[in-house]
Amino acid sequence: MTQSSPARSWVASANGHADFPLQNLPLGVFSVDGGALRSGVAIGERIFDLQAALHAGLFDGTARQAVEAMAGGQLNGFFDLGRDARVALRERLLELLREDSPLRGKVEEAKLLLLAADCQMHLPARINDYTDFYVGIEHAQNVGKLFRPDNPLLPNYKYVPIGYHGRASTIRPSGTEVRRPKGQTLPAGQTEPTFGPCARLDYELELGIWIGKGNALGEPIPIGDAAEHIGGFCLLNDWSARDIQAWEYQPLGPFLSKSFLTSISPWVVTAEALEPFRRPQPTRPEGDPQPLPYLLDTRDQAGGAFDIELEVLLLTEAMVEQNLPAQRLTLSNTQYMYWTVAQMVAHHSVNGCQLQAGDLFGSGTLSGPENHQFGSLLEITEGGKKPIELASGEVRRFLEDGDEIILRARCRREGFASIGFGECRGKILPAR
Amino acid sequence: MTQSSPARSWVASANGHADFPLQNLPLGVFSVDGGALRSGVAIGERIFDLQAALHAGLFDGTARQAVEAMAGGQLNGFFDLGRDARVALRERLLELLREDSPLRGKVEEAKLLLLAADCQMHLPARINDYTDFYVGIEHAQNVGKLFRPDNPLLPNYKYVPIGYHGRASTIRPSGTEVRRPKGQTLPAGQTEPTFGPCARLDYELELGIWIGKGNALGEPIPIGDAAEHIGGFCLLNDWSARDIQAWEYQPLGPFLSKSFLTSISPWVVTAEALEPFRRPQPTRPEGDPQPLPYLLDTRDQAGGAFDIELEVLLLTEAMVEQNLPAQRLTLSNTQYMYWTVAQMVAHHSVNGCQLQAGDLFGSGTLSGPENHQFGSLLEITEGGKKPIELASGEVRRFLEDGDEIILRARCRREGFASIGFGECRGKILPAR
The missing domain is CATH 2.30.30.230 (Fumarylacetoacetase, N-terminal domain)
Structure with missing residues (x-):
């Protein structure tokens, strides 16, 4: 069948x-x-x-x-x-x-x-290594704009599938509660940091990718073989403490601002189930460079992207009390990935880095170009400057204690049964 | 005894x-x-x-x-x-x-x-997660100077024990050969990257720290308890592809420039063996801030640092042919750590991040203030500008195929038996 x-x-x-x-x-x-x-x-x-x-x-x-x-x-x-x-x-x-x-x-x-x-x-597997990519170009642009309004994308973005190593030990399945982290932050206008609970707690909407077959140390995976090394897919919420991140991340990247928890949906959706929802890679805008040869494969260009609808919902305690349903914050799609999963695999291993069965990749936040498609509150509220109003009468700049974030995914295509990923939920607990 | x-x-x-x-x-x-x-x-x-x-x-x-x-x-x-x-x-x-x-x-x-x-x-343990710190302040200043001559240290350096997640799957014991990685680099004066073998391959002299007892998710390790969570020590060579690093590392930190291999000495030297070689934390220079309370502990201040001599030797194929001994490139010491191991443990877990038995930390490159104490060729040759002359008549800007790097450590104190760590060796193989 x-x-x-x-x-x-x-x-x-x-x-x-x-x-x-x-x-x-x-x-x-x-x-x-x-x-x-x-x-x-x-x-x-x-x-x-x-x-x-x-x-x-x-x-x-x-x-x-x-x-x-x-x-x-x-x-x-x-x-x-x-x-x-x-x-x-x-x-x-x-x-x-x-x-x-x-x-x-x-x-x-x-x-x-x-x-x-x-x-x-x-968790479906023992996760040896976790790598978080940054292939959502709209997100990269939105975040870049907050720091560099005139030049949001760095010069390497359209050549390098940017990624960094994440913390594997704190990945947990949907339903695990999210303890608000404490850490160092630099209050606005100050030169000395203070220590305390994160005040800018955020979600990030990502696709998770499970590595299938591994490769030996020193033996890159050619892009044409990448499919054999991809075990399946899930949803991933890369919880982020924006205030801790802003102070700590230079020069070596995010660390404690992300490592307190990463939530994933527990079901591994296979490449076979997703087959009908593949699509050609979006045409690169005029002027964008072609990928270097090690990132280029005709089969990948023809069907390496996915059409998967991604959704974020917020359920506050006030909504529960008022019998209101969870409110949608984001409706995006995997089509906003600038690099395919095969390109991520080929890039990650091109230096000989060994991937192992059960490694997990995150795609990076998958925002679309419109405000209702933004995959984090950092983008939606422009770093907290434009709070959103909720049906419950509340406002949010960032997440508050008791808030629950729910990620969902849906694949639809005429003539095919729709499938989903199940939920990835997490509720914020107050800092200890 | x-x-x-x-x-x-x-x-x-x-x-x-x-x-x-x-x-x-x-x-x-x-x-x-x-x-x-x-x-x-x-x-x-x-x-x-x-x-x-x-x-x-x-x-x-x-x-x-x-x-x-x-x-x-x-x-x-x-x-x-x-x-x-x-x-x-x-x-x-x-x-x-x-x-x-x-x-x-x-x-x-x-x-x-x-x-x-x-x-x-x-390898002495299954390494679940590997974290590389950046606590060698002389190295941070030397590298910072290459990019920001007037302001080498970033504002967070003296508050935050800077670290980032490394790749656990490619850590190997001493003796494992080092395949020169390929990757994207940006040639000087160009705007488009090329792909090929790393031309600026380097070593980094680091202390490795094995995590002992783990902590539960969400439960930080107070600095006073950190000693219970430290299982032992080794030498670590954080092999680095400087040209790949320069092009890829913004904005999320080093990735493929480090993940091709990390070498460690295979013996776990215990805290008990190192006890006589503990020393008080060096007094912070006038004007440096006090550590935030979660990083401050009187016992750690009194004896949280180590006096361990660290050495790097280079053995080229020409030296072998000429029957020359390996030539010392670096003689440094753990006293150049700006943060103690206990501070690294307390910081890493302060957001609730779970550490697990067998996790590995790297200290970051431990350079001293003098040229002969620099823990990488990047520093010794000022990014390749000042090649070094070897006893074999060769010169080196960065490592060449066939070069072998040997790390050693020695603890000495009047009235005590000297101890060492054994060697951490790695020989460069040509790119595939």
Whole structure:
């Protein structure tokens, strides 16, 4: 089955599900009642228990290897198997879960479908290294304007997929609360810093990319091979303490302003599920340089970009009290990436840097050109100068204690089932 | 036994050994003939096999727990036990290996002492996250001068222990060869970058710090508790591609210019071995600000700095051909650290960032104020402008293929046995 022949599942909640219809089948790691970590697949309101299905004898050959490699509640070994294992598992899951599956009885008998609401989601993999890129050109321009109104983009931006190393130990799955960090900040007009709770706490809307197969030290991944090294996708909120960042980041980049927490959606959406939502790279504006040869690949140009709608919602405590729904702050799209994921992989490894299965990339904030598409409050409020008014009657310059930020994604295309990523949520707790 | 009562070992090569007398007892991970990874202790020209000693029944109580926690050829579990386990193991090793030990026969009978020359050293721990600091103030000033002659130090330097996240996956033990990286560079006077092998390859002389016990997410480590979280020390060479760095590093810091390789000496020198070489923090120059309260601790001020001599040697292929010894490029000291290790730990975690056992810190380049104390060629040759002449008749602006860089350290104090760190070596291979 390809996505172009929309199919239904015998799992009723999957059909028409906003995130997890049969066409998605994202992978994740879950537990029940504090028990052992297990790998599973999201299908509608359910989680299909892969380890239990393995024990029930439902997998053979490459698909069996794929599930065996997930032992221990981590997808690292599975990621390292590359594309073939992922495709074999997907094909088998489609056989098992499609509406007319002759195996339905076996799946039901073995009780392989758990209610997602009864499960706790975990990080899908051990993250060895986390790299945050900066490929959202609209964001780079918006932020650059705050510092350099006449020359917002630095000279390297259109040549180098800019990125930096992030903190891997503080990446957590959706739902983890966000303790407001303390740190040094330089009050306006002062020359000496003070220490205290961050007063300019912000979100950043990003696409997360899971590295699949790794490469050996010293052996770059050619751009044409990059797809084999991409394991899947998620949503990522790069929580940012703007006041700490402004004081600390010169000359070596952001550090404590980001390392207190990074939230991700726990389901790994595969390249196969996203296939229908690929699109050609946007044409570079007149005058922009061509990418250097190591970043250039005709297949990547033809289909290396994605059309994924990205959304940020804010739910304040006052909204909860007033029974108001979460309010949308941002509606953007992955099309605002100046560099593709394949270009990010080729660039990251071109110096011989070793990528490992389960490494995570962030895209950088994916803002669009319009104000309602801005992927951070820094951009929306112009650094706090233009507060936004909320339906609850409140205003926000930056995030306040009790605020919850919710990221969502949606892929839509005529003739194809829509799929989503599930949510990436985080609620702000007061500083200790 | 304390270091103040110098003692001899029945392991003859230990007595007077430049690096590994009885007073040092650094920990590491080794293998023999491609066999399983085992933990060991360096003593003279020998490695004491801890796993074999455990099986021979030589450890009890806390010392036994310490060695058991090293199972699997990684010190992470041991690091996480904290100071008490480290001290108990050290006390027991001193009992076993001192000259008059009644247990000498048992150790010899069990064949626990291997020739170090027959062993292969490995990384001592799984490194989850690697952070490189910038606490060498002379280096910061030297590098700053190249860019901002009138104002070399940025305003945050004397308030913030500046650091950034490095790449953990490409840290390798001494002896790993250094493949010259390729990347984008901007030729002088041009506006468009080219792609090719790095032409300005450099070393950086740093102290490495192993994190011991970790902290929970959201729970900062007070500076007074930092010692409990420091597992040991090593030498670190932060290989740097200066031309790639200059083009890529704005605005988010160094990335591919560093991530191709970082070399470390494989032995973990403990805080206990370094105790006699502690010294008070140097008095801050008149006019420098006091550290903010979270970075201030009287015990740290009294003994938080170290007097460790650091050396860089260059061995070129011509020197080898001419039977010349390696030539010293740098003789510096840890006293040029503007911030102590305890201040680095307190700062890193003050925002709630989780440190984990086996995390590695680099100090940043530790240059002294004089030219012969500069910890990188960038500083020694003023960015390549003033080449150095070598005893072999060669000149160097930056490193050439075939050059080998050797880092060493030595701790000396009247009335105490000198100890060292062992070597951190790396030889440059041509670009692929």
